[in-house]
Amino acid sequence: MALTARQRSSAAPLALVYTALLLYASLYPFSGWRWPPGLMPGPLLALPWPPWRDAFDVWSNVLGYLPLGALLYVAQVRSGRATWRAALLALLAGSALSYATEVVQQFLPGRVPSRVDWALNSAGVAAGVALAAGLHALGLLQRWQAVRERWFVRDSAGALSLLALWPVGLLFPTPAPLGLGHVAGQLRQWLLEALADVPWAASVAARLQASEAAGPMSLPPASEALVPLLGLMAPCMVAFSVTRRGWRRPWLVLGLLALGVAATTLSTALGFGPANALAWVTPLTLPALALGTLLALVCALLPPRAASGLGLAILGALVVLVGQAPVDPYFAQSLQSWEQGRFIRFHGLALWIGWAWPYAAMAWLLSRLGAGAPD
Numbered sequence: 001m002a003l004t005a006r007q008r009s010s011a012a013p014l015a016l017v018y019t020a021l022l023l024y025a026s027l028y029p030f031s032g033w034r035w036p037p038g039l040m041p042g043p044l045l046a047l048p049w050p051p052w053r054d055a056f057d058v059w060s061n062v063l064g065y066l067p068l069g070a071l072l073y074v075a076q077v078r079s080g081r082a083t084w085r086a087a088l089l090a091l092l093a094g095s096a097l098s099y100a101t102e103v104v105q106q107f108l109p110g111r112v113p114s115r116v117d118w119a120l121n122s123a124g125v126a127a128g129v130a131l132a133a134g135l136h137a138l139g140l141l142q143r144w145q146a147v148r149e150r151w152f153v154r155d156s157a158g159a160l161s162l163l164a165l166w167p168v169g170l171l172f173p174t175p176a177p178l179g180l181g182h183v184a185g186q187l188r189q190w191l192l193e194a195l196a197d198v199p200w201a202a203s204v205a206a207r208l209q210a211s212e213a214a215g216p217m218s219l220p221p222a223s224e225a226l227v228p229l230l231g232l233m234a235p236c237m238v239a240f241s242v243t244r245r246g247w248r249r250p251w252l253v254l255g256l257l258a259l260g261v262a263a264t265t266l267s268t269a270l271g272f273g274p275a276n277a278l279a280w281v282t283p284l285t286l287p288a289l290a291l292g293t294l295l296a297l298v299c300a301l302l303p304p305r306a307a308s309g310l311g312l313a314i315l316g317a318l319v320v321l322v323g324q325a326p327v328d329p330y331f332a333q334s335l336q337s338w339e340q341g342r343f344i345r346f347h348g349l350a351l352w353i354g355w356a357w358p359y360a361a362m363a364w365l366l367s368r369l370g371a372g373a374p375d
Contacts, residue, residue: 021353180355230318231318
C-alpha cells in the first residue's frame with residue numbers, strides 16, 4: 001500500500017513538540033544571559049572545542065537527536081515529498097537546530113557548547129533519518145498506515161501524538177502514580193518570585209505562602225486511590241475518541257496499562273535506584289489500577305463522542321486532585337535527582353509533557369466535541 005500525498009501524520013506534531021523540548025533542555029535554566037567575555041562574532045559562530053567529553057555525553061548527544069531525525073523524515077514523507085528530499089530536509093533542519101542552540105548556549109554561563117556537540121547531534125539526526133528511511137524502504141511505514149486506518153478514524157493524528165507522549169510524561173516523577181498535570185506548585189512558586197519586590201502585593205504573597213504551609217501532608221486515601229484510577233482512564237478515553245468500537249479497544253486498555261506501569265517503574269528506578277523500582281506500589285495503587293482497568297473496559301462500549309465528553313470530565317477531576325497533592329520529602333528527593341544529576345538532560349522533555357499533557361488532552365477532546373466526533 002503506497003502512502004498518498006498530503007496525509008496528516010502524528011509525526012509532524014510530535015516533531016514540533018520534540019523540537020520545543022530539545023530547545024528547553026539545551027537552554028535550561030534560561031538565566032544569567034550575557035555576551036561571552038572577550039569573544040568576537042567570528043569565534044562565536046565557529047564554536048569552541050570542548051574541554052572534556054565522556055562516553056555518557058557522547059551517547060546522550062547522539063541519542064537525544066535521533067528521534068528528531070526520524071520524526072522529521074516521516075513527517076516529510078507523509079506530506080508527499082520524495083524520500084531523498086525528505087531525508088535532505090530532515091538532516092539540514094535537525095543539524096541547523098543543533099548549531100543554533102550551540103551558538104546560543106555561549107550566552108549562558110552554565111552551559112558548555114562545542115562544535116563536537118553539534119557534530120554528535122547531527123550524527124544523531126542522520127542516524128534517525130537512516131533508521132526511518134530503512135523502515136520506509138522495508139514497507140513498515142506503509143504497514144503502520146494500513147493498521148492505523150483499520151484501528152482509528154480519520155483525523156486521529158492529535159490523539160495518537162498524545163498517546164505516544166503520555167508514557168514520556170510519566171517518566172518525570174509524579175506526586176502520585178499516573179498523576180500528570182502537577183503544575184500548581186510551580187505556578188505558585190513563579191507567582192511568588194514575580195511578586196517578591198512588589199510592595200502592594202505583599203499581602204497576596206503572604207496568603208500564597210500561608211496556603212502552601214497549611215496544605216495537607218499527604219493526599220487523603222480516597223484521593224490517593226482516585227489519582228491512578230483516573231490517570232489510567234484518561235488516556236483510554238483519548239484512545240476511544242478516535243478508535244472504532246469492537247475488539248480493538250480492550251487491547252488498547254491493556255496496552256496503556258502496561259505502558260503506565262512500565263513508565264512509572266522506570267521513573268522510580270531512575271530516581272531511587274533499581275532496587276526500589278516498585279516503591280510506587282502502595283496498598284491502594286494496585287486495586288485502583290485494577291478498578292480503573294475494569295471501568296475502562298466497560299467504557300470501551302461508548303461511542304467516540306461520548307468517550308470524548310467523559311474524558312473531559314475525567315481529566316478535569318484528575319488535575320484538581322493532582323493539584324492538591326503536597327510535595328512530600330520522597331517526591332522532593334526524586335525531583336532533586338532529576339534536576340541536579342545527569343537526568344537534567346531529560347529534565348525538560350519529561351517535565352513539560354507531564355505538566356501539559358492533561359491540558360493538551362482536554363483541548364483535543366474539546367475540539368473533537370466541537371467538530372462533532374463521529375459516533
